[in-house]
Amino acid sequence: MSLNVEQVTTAVTRLRHMYPDAHCELNYETPIQLLAATILSAQCTDERVNQVTPTLFARFPDAPALAAADRAELEEIIRPTGFFRQKAKFIQESAQTIVHEYGGEVPQRMEELLKLNGVARKTANVVLGEIYGRAEGITVDTHVKRIAYRLGWTTTNDDPVKVEQELMALIPQESWIEISHLLIFHGRALCKARRPDCPACPLRDICPEGQRVIG
């Protein structure tokens, strides 16, 4: 067993102890609502997503409503999350496809989810893991990508698909859903993009980046 595989086991144990409640923090009631919230979460804190989704879901509660929504009204509601024109387009077109092609139900297969405009592997992995408990891959967002690279678990920091493949080869499948939540919580708390708090980090002894930082 390679060094990194042992490090992953060690890291998961420590992170689990540090963030026993790590989970998806997006608020939603239904699969289509999670899909919409996840699209909104691109380059945006989930805290801000949760500020707009109550209004969004009150006004457009399901796929038919989102599909038929007035685009300008939809854009206005989600504006604070940034990229609001693209996100409104993605949410509405996905809702229309789901209504017309999938009987109003969010598809349960990766292949079908990836056909939705605005949905790539990150969003598909969130939906599959959160709604159906299915781990076909690993959710690689900005936190997961950054921390995996710092830990030396991946060789690239700019190709999320390659990062996901390398992590899938390194991490046992039963941890695929959990690892993303743990790394996201860790990214927000300590292993931040700007000024990571390495002195407080429980992974410092197994982190090349942490040992380079002074403090």
Place this chain on the structure above:
DNA sequence: ATCCCGAGGG
């Protein structure tokens, strides 16, 4: 490689 895009922190 570039564009979409707002809000908060340093």
Place this chain on the structure above:
DNA sequence: CCCTCTGGAT
């Protein structure tokens, strides 16, 4: 001012 936040399409 610059950087970052559960990205994706062109």
